[in-house]
Amino acid sequence: xxxxxxxxxxxxxxxxxxxxxxxxxxxxxxxxxxxxxxxxxxxxxxxxxxxxxxxxxxxxxxxxxxxxxxxxxxxxxxxxxxxxxxxxxxxxxxxxxxxxxxxxxxxxxxxxxxxxxxxxxxxxxxxxxxxxxxxxxxxxxxxxxxxxxxxxxxxxxxxxxxxxxxxxxxxxxxxxxxxxxxxxxxxxxxxxxxxxxxxxxxxxxxxxxxxxxxxxxxxxxxxxx
Amino acid sequence: xxxxxxxxxxxxxxxxxxxxxxxxxxxxxxxxxxxxxxxxxxxxxxxxxxxxxxxxxxxxxxxxxxxxxxxxxxxxxxxxxxxxxxxxxxxxxxxxxxxxxxxxxxxxxxxxxxxxxxxxxxxxxxxxxxxxxxxx
Numbered sequence: 409x410x411x412x413x414x415x416x417x418x419x420x421x422x423x424x425x426x427x428x429x430x431x432x433x434x435x436x437x438x439x440x441x442x443x444x445x446x447x448x449x450x451x452x453x454x455x456x457x458x459x460x461x462x463x464x465x466x467x468x469x470x471x472x473x474x475x476x477x478x479x480x481x482x483x484x485x486x487x488x489x490x491x492x493x494x495x496x497x498x499x500x501x502x503x504x505x506x507x508x509x510x511x512x513x514x515x516x517x518x519x520x521x522x523x524x525x526x527x528x529x530x531x532x533x534x535x536x537x538x539x540x541x542x543x544x545x546x547x548x549x550x551x552x553x554x555x556x557x558x559x560x561x562x563x564x565x566x567x568x569x570x571x572x573x574x575x576x577x578x579x580x581x582x583x584x585x586x587x588x589x590x591x592x593x594x595x596x597x598x599x600x601x602x603x604x605x606x607x608x609x610x611x612x613x614x615x616x617x618x619x620x621x622x623x624x625x626x627x628x629x630x631x632x633x
Numbered sequence: 634x635x636x637x638x639x640x641x642x643x644x645x646x647x648x649x650x651x652x653x654x655x656x657x658x659x660x661x662x663x664x665x666x667x668x669x670x671x672x673x674x675x676x677x678x679x680x681x682x683x684x685x686x687x688x689x690x691x692x693x694x695x696x697x698x699x700x701x702x703x704x705x706x707x708x709x710x711x712x713x714x715x716x717x718x719x720x721x722x723x724x725x726x727x728x729x730x731x732x733x734x735x736x737x738x739x740x741x742x743x744x745x746x747x748x749x750x751x752x753x754x755x756x757x758x759x760x761x762x763x764x765x766x767x768x769x
Contacts, residue, residue, distance in 0.1 A: 428652065435654035440716055447719045451726040458730040465734055466741050488679045492672060499668040502709040506664065509656035602656050616710045623701045627694035631682035 422511060426604035439606055446610045450617045453580075457621050460573050464628060467565050474562020479633025481546055481554075481563075482570070483537065487630035490533050491622065497526030498619040501588075505612040508605035513595060516608070520592045523615070527585045534578055541567070548572075570629055577625060580618045587611045657714055667708040674701045 432438035468475050504519035545553030548571050552564030591611050594600065600608055678697040686693060707713040712720050757763070 434652045436652075439654040444716070444719060444722070447722045451722055454723075454726045454730065458733060461730075462734045462737055465738055469738065469742055484679060484682065488675060491675050495668065495671045495675065498671075498705060498709055499664060502664050502667075503661075506658060506661075509658045603653050605656065613710055616705050620702050620705055623705070624695075624698050627678055627682070627698050631678065632691045632694050 422601035423599055423604035425599060426601075435603070439609075442606050443609060443613070446613050450613060453617055453621075457573070457576070460569070460576070461624070461628075464569050464573070467569060468633075471559065471562035471565060474557075474559035475566050476633045477557060477559060478546075478563035478566035479629065479631075481541075481544070482630045482633075483540075484630045486533055486537055487626050490530050491626045493526050493530045493533070494619045494622050497523045497530070498616055500526065501612050501615045505605065505608050508595070508600045508608040509602055511601040513598060513600070516595045516600065517592065520588055520595065524585055524588050524592070527581055527588070530581055531578065534574065538571075541571075566633070573625055573629070577618070577621055580621070584611070584615050584618050587614065657711070659708075659711075659714070663708060667704050670704055671701055674704075 428435045428438050432441065500519045500522040504516050504523060507515035507519055541547070545555075546563075546567050547553065548568035549564045552560060552567060554560070554563070557563045588611060591600075591607050594607065674697050678694055681693055681697070682690065684690075706723065712723070
């Protein structure tokens with residue numbers, strides 16, 4: 409086992425710093441253990457957002473009229489474009505993992521760069537949406553100042569949930585951008601290859617989860633209210 | 634899929650040979666077709682939202698979202714080819730989420746239903762089944 413690892417180092421190729429920690433019998437088991445850890449983390453994320461989805465379900469059931477009225481003030485075209493942007497970023501992220509699997513350093517760099525660009529586009533569109541809401545006074549709870557609503561109190565609750573859910577999702581996009589930058593730098597240092605790409609795979613899984621959550625947020629908030 | 638199974642066999646041939654992790658590389662067309670399917674579903678869900686199906690709009694939107702989520706999880710996140718245990722982890726979290734939201738909704742949606750019944754037929758704590766007061 410160690411002799412094969414040393415042979416790779418001697419060849420001077422494919423993630424020379426990579427090694428199998430002594431408590432793992434094989435590199436496969438090390439890789440799968442790390443990945444299982446990521447999945448457990450993703451479960452905690454699902455449950456974090458699950459609490460917010462639950463609060464949305466409760467208030468929607470209580471104040472259906474106010475929620476439907478309020479959701480018409482979200483721009484479903486902007487939301488739809490953001491959905492497409494995130495789906496494209498998921499594609500480039502998945503392809504970046506594939507490029508790392510095939511030791512294509514240049515492609516990993518380009519694809520991670522594209523993923524970052526899509527993530528930034530998402531946040532820019534979100535910024536325009538938010539500033540439009542601020543301007544119209546479509547703000548959470550007691551800060552809700554927009555006029556012309558039949559149920560301003562219920563609309564205020566809708567926007568409280570809207571800003572909380574999309575805001576925490578937005579922070580996840582921001583955190584994902586940080587993580588992608590981190591693996592982008594490590595890739596530029598030549599650390600990843602078909603032998604070792606676990607961080608790319610892990611960040612990829614996280615990024616897909618951020619996309620998954622948006623896949624549910626978008627129809628619930630923008631389309632059905 | 635032929636190319637896929639070839640790669641698969643090749644990969645595992647290597648994996649048994651050495652201690653190194655050898656990745657399971659999927660053909661490009663899987664990624665591209667998944668991406669196209671996700672785009673199509675997004676367009677469909679936005680289009681459907683302009684049609685009024687009443688209460689069904691919510692369930693149609695959730696059905697399409699779940700199709701999209703399954704595509705992302707199975708293909709982009711490789712669950713289809715991954716250790717089964719990772720799928721069990723994900724599905725178990727969704728089951729608990731279902732219990733959480735389902736029980737909460739069955740609670741909150743049925744609040745206040747007991748009070749009118751209690752008002753019509755007030756409960757005698759000392760005789761909850763009315764056994765000692767046959768006039769009821």
